[in-house]
Amino acid sequence: MDALLEEGPIEVVVSDELKSIDDVMQKIAEHKGCGTKGGSGKASCGSGAGQGDMPAEIWEKVKNHPCYSEEAHHHYARMHVAVAPACNIQCNYCNRKYDCANESRPGVVSEKLTPEQAAKKVLAVASTIPQMTVLGIAGPGDPLANPAKTFKTFELISQAAPDIKLCLSTNGLALPEHVETIKKFNVDHVTITINMVDPEIGAQIYPWIFYNHKRIEGVEAARILSEHQLRGLEMLTERGILCKINSVMIPGINDHHLVEVNKAVKSRGAFLHNIMPLISAPEHGTVFGLTGQRGPTAQELKALQDSCEGEMNMMRHCRQCRADAVGLLGEDRSAEFTTDKIMAMEVNYDLDTRKAYQEKVETERQAKVQAKQAELESMAGEMSDIKILVAVATKGSGRINEHFGHAKEFQIYELSTAGAKFVGHRRVDLYCQGGFGDDAGLDTIIRAINDCTAVFVAKIGGCPKNDLLKAGIEPVDQYAMEFIEQSAIAYFKDYLQRVKSGEIAHVVRGDADIRQGALISA
Numbered sequence: 001m002d003a004l005l006e007e008g009p010i011e012v013v014v015s016d017e018l019k020s021i022d023d024v025m026q027k028i029a030e031h032k033g034c035g036t037k038g039g040s041g042k043a044s045c046g047s048g049a050g051q052g053d054m055p056a057e058i059w060e061k062v063k064n065h066p067c068y069s070e071e072a073h074h075h076y077a078r079m080h081v082a083v084a085p086a087c088n089i090q091c092n093y094c095n096r097k098y099d100c101a102n103e104s105r106p107g108v109v110s111e112k113l114t115p116e117q118a119a120k121k122v123l124a125v126a127s128t129i130p131q132m133t134v135l136g137i138a139g140p141g142d143p144l145a146n147p148a149k150t151f152k153t154f155e156l157i158s159q160a161a162p163d164i165k166l167c168l169s170t171n172g173l174a175l176p177e178h179v180e181t182i183k184k185f186n187v188d189h190v191t192i193t194i195n196m197v198d199p200e201i202g203a204q205i206y207p208w209i210f211y212n213h214k215r216i217e218g219v220e221a222a223r224i225l226s227e228h229q230l231r232g233l234e235m236l237t238e239r240g241i242l243c244k245i246n247s248v249m250i251p252g253i254n255d256h257h258l259v260e261v262n263k264a265v266k267s268r269g270a271f272l273h274n275i276m277p278l279i280s281a282p283e284h285g286t287v288f289g290l291t292g293q294r295g296p297t298a299q300e301l302k303a304l305q306d307s308c309e310g311e312m313n314m315m316r317h318c319r320q321c322r323a324d325a326v327g328l329l330g331e332d333r334s335a336e337f338t339t340d341k342i343m344a345m346e347v348n349y350d351l352d353t354r355k356a357y358q359e360k361v362e363t364e365r366q367a368k369v370q371a372k373q374a375e376l377e378s379m380a381g382e383m384s385d386i387k388i389l390v391a392v393a394t395k396g397s398g399r400i401n402e403h404f405g406h407a408k409e410f411q412i413y414e415l416s417t418a419g420a421k422f423v424g425h426r427r428v429d430l431y432c433q434g435g436f437g438d439d440a441g442l443d444t445i446i447r448a449i450n451d452c453t454a455v456f457v458a459k460i461g462g463c464p465k466n467d468l469l470k471a472g473i474e475p476v477d478q479y480a481m482e483f484i485e486q487s488a489i490a491y492f493k494d495y496l497q498r499v500k501s502g503e504i505a506h507v508v509r510g511d512a513d514i515r516q517g518a519l520i521s522a
């Protein structure tokens with residue numbers, strides 16, 4: 001494994017003393033104070049928060065970052081370039097054949113790129129997908145174990161495409177020594193994967209680290225890793241860099257402990273906490289896959305996210321992307337941008353065209369926010385403790401614009417008198433198999449959304465409609481092509497009326513029979 005360390009450290013810019021907390025940091029600190037109220041429409045934080053809910057400086061940083069803003073992920077895309085193959089630690093949920101689990105679902109990276117190839121790819125994607133606003137480096141190893149390639153890539157891209165935000169994901173071991181370089185390259189979004197703050201727990205997740213030219217094992221390795229992660233986090237937030245913490249939820253190992261992790265990162269100024277389910281299967285060849293370590297169910301994950309939600313912003317829309325993912329979260333267009341195809345492409349990176357397109361996106365987005373607010377206001381004064389979940393088929397733009405049979409995932413919203421709050425997504429296998437429906441697939445979909453009262457779709461055929469109704473899930477196609485949240489609130493108002501009038505009985509739905517990881521197709 002040591003051979004995987006391909007490079008020595010690159011020149012690091014270190015200041016003599018820490019900079020004082022700047023204005024942006026001050027804003028972040030102020031911002032931490034408000035509670036997450038999701039889609040209530042009142043003052044709120046959370047990754048679902050909107051323009052009026054946070055200081056202008058923070059809004060500028062997150063408004064078109066699909067990971068840092070749940071709201072933005074309906075409209076803006078990100079891409080990763082796989083320029084960082086080496087890693088300096090071993091996680092029990094990772095096999096080097098697969099993408100980095102810090103930021104990706106298990107699946108091989110199609111191609112590793114040089115910084116120059118990566119820069120060409122970014123320009124090609126930015127010309128084709130004008131709503132691609134963020135370039136992330138997230139593996140397949142650890143970007144900071146490959147600092148020369150990582151920072152060269154950032155340098156080339158910031159020169160050629162100055163409107164693209166730069167984003168980095170790391171295990172944190174090498175973070176403190178690279179903080180000044182991160183700042184120098186204007187990387188203002190950094191993700192650190194922190195799975196523990198207790199080295200005894202860490203030793204069950206990390207068998208070894210490679211540090212100071214030595215391989216270190218067990219509790220000592222976890223202690224060094226944890227120290228570096230937390231110190232790196234503090235150093236970044238002191239410099240006004242927005243930090244997201246990813247944590248992999250591993251039942252029986254760190255599930256309860258992640259509440260402690262949440263407190264530790266919150267107190268050090270993290271902007272967002274993303275608790276992700278462990279994805280573990282024997283065929284991945286990881287330690288956890290081979291020992292049968294299970295991932296959490298969707299309900300276990302939601303319960304932990306709920307218990308951490310308070311002052312801390314929780315991310316719930318992560319798709320555990322590949323290290324070479326391209327497109328909106330939840331879609332993968334990487335196959336359109338292989339090196340061969342890029343080399344043959346005529347790249348026309350035009351800032352004005354991109355700007356004009358993004359202005360249209362913002363107009364649409366404002367219309368969506370206003371429609372939601374108007375619908376919410378019409379529910380003012382409604383008193384009820386009822387909460388329901390609904391599943392939504394969408395292919396983006398915040399609209400109900402996907403057919404039931406074409407949905408590869410359903411977005412899940414929790415509806416209450418406070419509004420519509422995004423609480424996660426469920427990946428499913430396609431029902432429509434080109435002219436006929438897959439009955440076995442339908443059973444799987446029903447199990448995956450079994451805790452939902454309704455499923456919102458642009459269109460649905462008679463057969464699946466009947467089966468959903470038999471399972472007690474109402475298929476709703478009356479809001480086809482409409483905005484999701486506005487429609488969901490309108491549906492909920494009607495639902496409450498139907499319950500009040502006795503037309504229907506409110507049913508507390510059982511658990512969906514799924515494990516997030518298990519449903520993700522390779």
Ligand code: CLF
Pocket residue numbers: 066067068078079080102103104134135136137138167168169189191244274317318319320321329
């Ligand atoms: Fe990539 Fe990560 Fe930046 Fe996003 S992903 S480096 S912050 S641009 Fe996003 Fe993908 Fe989840 Fe990561 S959905 S895995 S959180």
Ligand code: SF4
Pocket residue numbers: 087088089090091093094095099100101102139140141142171
């Ligand atoms: Fe794998 Fe990423 Fe962990 Fe390294 S940090 S072992 S690449 S999951």
